[in-house]
Amino acid sequence: MSSDPHLQETRVSSEEVLRGGFLQVLRDTVRLPDGAQTYREYIVHPGAVMIIPLIEAEDGSVRVLMERQYRYPVGNVMIEFPAGKLDAGEAPLVCAQRELREETGYTARQWARAGRLHPGISYSTEFIEIWFARGLSEGKSQLDEGEFLEVFSATPQEILDWCRNGQITDGKTLTGALWLQNVLAGAWTLEWREA
Incomplete structure (x- = not known):
């Protein structure tokens, strides 16, 4: 979706922290645009409609x-x-x-x-189709x-x-x-x- 490589983070590795009934929590090691590494924890969600x-x-x-x-x-x-x-x-x-x-x-x-919204972009993959x-x-x-x-x-x-x-x-x-x-x-x- 983005054509801004100077802002993109790249996954180095991924670890499953929790697997629930329909949610999954991951902790990824990512490489930042400046080459440093950090962690991103987020929820994997199947998506929804409203x-x-x-x-x-x-x-x-x-x-x-x-x-x-x-x-x-x-x-x-x-x-x-x-x-x-x-x-x-x-x-x-x-x-x-x-x-x-x-x-x-x-x-x-x-x-x-109508469109799509992302309710928690900093911690979830969830999208909702309107x-x-x-x-x-x-x-x-x-x-x-x-x-x-x-x-x-x-x-x-x-x-x-x-x-x-x-x-x-x-x-x-x-x-x-x-x-x-x-x-x-x-x-x-x-x-x-x-x-």
Whole structure:
């Protein structure tokens, strides 16, 4: 991705520190651009998707499906867009469709890829593909065993207010709110495709 060799670090060796259920922690020895060596510890993550599901009313108003879920590492119930990790070999759109259906019960008639974000570039390989969904049809959620969450809808303005006042602090949701705001304002365009 980078064409800046004067800034690149080169792996000399790699050591696995931990292998968990789906995360792996590595400690690499790297050569810096000036020739010195140091260590880089980081988490290997399979990648994920986040969905911004739009509920469009006949009068032109929009609501967005959101979730409330307890996140153990931070010890809080968080407000988030639906999201989930990629299974091995799974295409991001297929994952987005699966996660929306499993977590919310909804399916979407149209999908648009917005972009990609890297939530922890200094310590993780994780990337999150951002997808918009519209033309929603309601169904029954199929949560994973041990997964507990609440699904609700909010206006775009409520979401932005929650970002501003600190009720939303999740990085992917903050990024999603930026996309949502710009798409609804017509500043950023999406290429929609049928499911």
